Amino acid sequence: MVMNHKAIGYLHQAFGIPEDKIVFFPHGTPEQGLESRQSFRRKLGWADRKVLMTFGLLGRGKGIELILKALPEIAKQVPNVLYAIVGQTHPEAKKREGEQYREELKAMIKQSGIEQNVVMIDQYMEEQDLVRHITACDLYVTPYPGLEQITSGTLAYAVGLGRPVLSTPYCYAQDLLADEPELLIPADDEKQWEERIVQLMTNEVLLQEVVRKMKRIGQEMHWPNVGQQYLRLFTEVGKHAAAEHSV
Secondary structure, eight states: OBSSHHHHHHHHHHHOOOGGGOOBOOOOBOOOOSSOHHHHHHHHTOTTSEEEEEESOBOTTSOHHHHHHHHHHHHHHSTTEEEEEESOBOHHHHHHHTTHHHHHHHHHHHHHTOGGGEEEEOSOOOHHHHHHHHHHOSEEEEOOSOSOOOOOHHHHHHHHTTOOEEEOOOHHHHHHTTTOGGGBOOTTOHHHHHHHHHHHHHOHHHHHHHHHHHHHHHHTTBHHHHHHHHHHHHHHHHHHHHHHHHO
16 A cells, blocks of 8 residues: 555566555545634734744754745745744754754744744644644645655645645655646745745735645545545455455
8 A cells, every 4th residue: 555656656666566456545634623724823823924834853854944045035025924843853863963953943044034934833743733733824835855755744734634735846745736736846946935935925816726726635635535445445355355265
């Protein structure tokens, strides 16, 4: 079972697994709860902000610097922009260098004069809290410079919760957003990142169009739907095994 269509070919080519023995299922995601998005925004103090968000264990290779470099120009055009960097430092990174990387990012933020436009939320989050934060953001970004990542739970959650996203074209993002290539931006194109973020943050009609697209893609990723696909497969495999056993 794989969560990326590209993985079918990779497994076949690398290990000789017959393609008819490989099944694609979407990465499962929660559904948005009954509590409103505006309620989450008020609780987080984001009601009057245009919120960009990245979530995950903090470490080098997440592309955080790309957004921070673009943020001063973005803030000139969207003064109430807020970039929320959410998540604890990766435990392996913490073993190697403590909080050095986080401190480097803080120094970069201070040097650029964007302290009012960035919040770093250094805490572990249960799924319920993560869902609230993603639901409350206006635009979710995964600016990862490495292109090999085969899945991304955070990007999957953002799409599953119907939030607009922008991403670098790493493997999973290419597969998930195959029908929306305008949402994929190269990691080395800071100017395009800046322009696209400003465009979405200042054009509500365009932003809501992306919301509709994400909800369409995300509908198939909700756990009740994905769970049904797993159940059908397990039932089919179970029947096949029972039939072979009875022969």
